[in-house]
Amino acid sequence: MTGTANGAGAIAAAAFTLPALGFALGPIFKSTQHTWETVGTESLFVANNYTPVVVTLVPGIGEAGKSTVYIRRFNAAIDVDPYDQGTPYIAISSRCAHVGCPVRWVDAAERFICPCHGGVYDLLGRRVGGPPVRPLDRFYTRVVGEDVQVGPRFSVNSELRRFSPRYPGEPLDGIGQYLYPARPGAQKL
Amino acid sequence: MPKLPAPPLPAALREPPPRPGEQNGGIGIAEGAKEAGVTVVDWVDERTSLSGGVRWLFFRKVPKGTNWFYTLGSATLFAFLSQAVTGVFLAMYYRPDAAGGAYESIRYVTNEVFLGQFVRGMHRWGASVMVVLVFLHMGRTFLFGAYKYPRELNWVIGVVLLILTMVMGFTGYLLPFDQRAYWATIVGVNINGTGPLIGPYLSDFLLGGSEFGATTLSRFYAIHMLLVPGALIALIGAHLYLVTKLGTTAPPWLKVQRRTESRESEV
Numbered sequence: 001m002t003g004t005a006n007g008a009g010a011i012a013a014a015a016f017t018l019p020a021l022g023f024a025l026g027p028i029f030k031s032t033q034h035t036w037e038t039v040g041t042e043s044l045f046v047a048n049n050y051t052p053v054v055v056t057l058v059p060g061i062g063e064a065g066k067s068t069v070y071i072r073r074f075n076a077a078i079d080v081d082p083y084d085q086g087t088p089y090i091a092i093s094s095r096c097a098h099v100g101c102p103v104r105w106v107d108a109a110e111r112f113i114c115p116c117h118g119g120v121y122d123l124l125g126r127r128v129g130g131p132p133v134r135p136l137d138r139f140y141t142r143v144v145g146e147d148v149q150v151g152p153r154f155s156v157n158s159e160l161r162r163f164s165p166r167y168p169g170e171p172l173d174g175i176g177q178y179l180y181p182a183r184p185g186a187q188k189l
Numbered sequence: 190m191p192k193l194p195a196p197p198l199p200a201a202l203r204e205p206p207p208r209p210g211e212q213n214g215g216i217g218i219a220e221g222a223k224e225a226g227v228t229v230v231d232w233v234d235e236r237t238s239l240s241g242g243v244r245w246l247f248f249r250k251v252p253k254g255t256n257w258f259y260t261l262g263s264a265t266l267f268a269f270l271s272q273a274v275t276g277v278f279l280a281m282y283y284r285p286d287a288a289g290g291a292y293e294s295i296r297y298v299t300n301e302v303f304l305g306q307f308v309r310g311m312h313r314w315g316a317s318v319m320v321v322l323v324f325l326h327m328g329r330t331f332l333f334g335a336y337k338y339p340r341e342l343n344w345v346i347g348v349v350l351l352i353l354t355m356v357m358g359f360t361g362y363l364l365p366f367d368q369r370a371y372w373a374t375i376v377g378v379n380i381n382g383t384g385p386l387i388g389p390y391l392s393d394f395l396l397g398g399s400e401f402g403a404t405t406l407s408r409f410y411a412i413h414m415l416l417v418p419g420a421l422i423a424l425i426g427a428h429l430y431l432v433t434k435l436g437t438t439a440p441p442w443l444k445v446q447r448r449t450e451s452r453e454s455e456v
Contacts, residue, residue: 027404028393058402061287064371065402099379101372116376165399167382167392179385183399
């Protein structure tokens with residue numbers, strides 16, 4: 001009798017606790033949908049300077065779901081890394097790799113500068129000063145007809161090797177890529 | 190001086206004459222009204238024995254040298270109660286809608302609702318007051334050595350309460366959903382994400398996905414007004430129980446005094 005009652009109580013408690021827990025933790029395992037967003041025609045972008053465009057990362061929540069992306073045409077003179085070859089446009093995320101503040105491209109200094117804690121990045125988005133632990137994230141790009149489209153985000157390490165998107169503040173050099181694993185739901189493009 | 194006779198009471202209020210076989214008769218209405226309060230308390234107490242608990246909680250022996258520093262814990266409790274009451278009333282107006290409704294509802298509370306700015310101000314500034322009081326209370330406990338045996342467990346519960354208070358501050362900061370709230374939350378979630386191995390999962394849990402989205406705000410709202418307050422109330426109850434059970438400590442500058450009367454009896 002006691003054992004049955006305790007067992008029934010445990011099952012009843014588990015019956016509402018486990019689904020609730022799964023409900024709260026579910027988003028960790030949800031796979032993200034890849035979307036491509038048209039940001040302008042090819043004539044809008046040049047090879048030696050960045051053009052800021054606003055993309056919608058999360059639809060339906062207004063301004064909070066938007067982010068600025070800095071785009072320039074692929075430039076064989078500076079984009080010498082083998083990982084960048086064949087990319088029509090270089091799209092740099094404005095999200096600082098320190099703790100996620102928005103960086104801006106300062107033309108005169110030819111640097112991305114973060115207003116929060118002083119992170120500084122060069123033309124390729126590589127860290128040249130301040131607290132960031134890795135270069136700025138990038139977006140996949142493609143050209144459809146005349147339109148330039150921006151796709152999913154990806155992260156890079158200091159050699160510009162590509163990784164699935166990580167949160168800011170997570171280094172990807174050396175042991176970092178193992179300490180900060182990819183999201184379970186992240187898909188290869 | 191002889192007392193003048195009282196004017197006669199109306200018949201309805203007059204005490205009925207004693208019935209045959211009754212010694213004193215039933216008590217009158219005036220007498221009954223006086224007794225009613227006592228009767229209700231007695232009725233409840235007879236069935237619950239609450240008065241013993243109330244005496245145990247409120248009429249305790251406190252050590253010599255108890256001073257104003259000992260009220261910091263109660264002050265923190267009052268700050269929490271103030272947060273709870275103002276929070277409940279703010280929840281009547283607040284909408285956790287990331288598309289703009291959250292900011293608009295806060296703007297409405299602040300600018301349109303009668304005393305809205307005042308109640309919101311109490312909640313907003315009271316949050317800082319509570320954090321300050323928690324630290325002062327913690328400092329008092331530490332400096333007076335009140336965390337030592339047998340009160341270690343109460344210190345541990347207090348630390349958990351401190352962390353939960355911080356969680357309240359963090360999750361409540363997002364709710365106004367202005368620029369400051371948004372970016373502070375982005376930064377805060379990403380700081381959580383820098384923890385090795387579990388950091389990315391913690392960020393996913395807090396954001397409710399891989400990006401800041403519509404569910405992030407409602408998630409923070411639920412944590413702020415349901416999950417953490419429940420834990421806070423339960424742990425405050427445990428904290429108070431242990432304080433009552435173990436008693437408070439004397440301040441460290443008080444020397445141990447021999448009981449003189451017992452020494453005299455030994456002679």
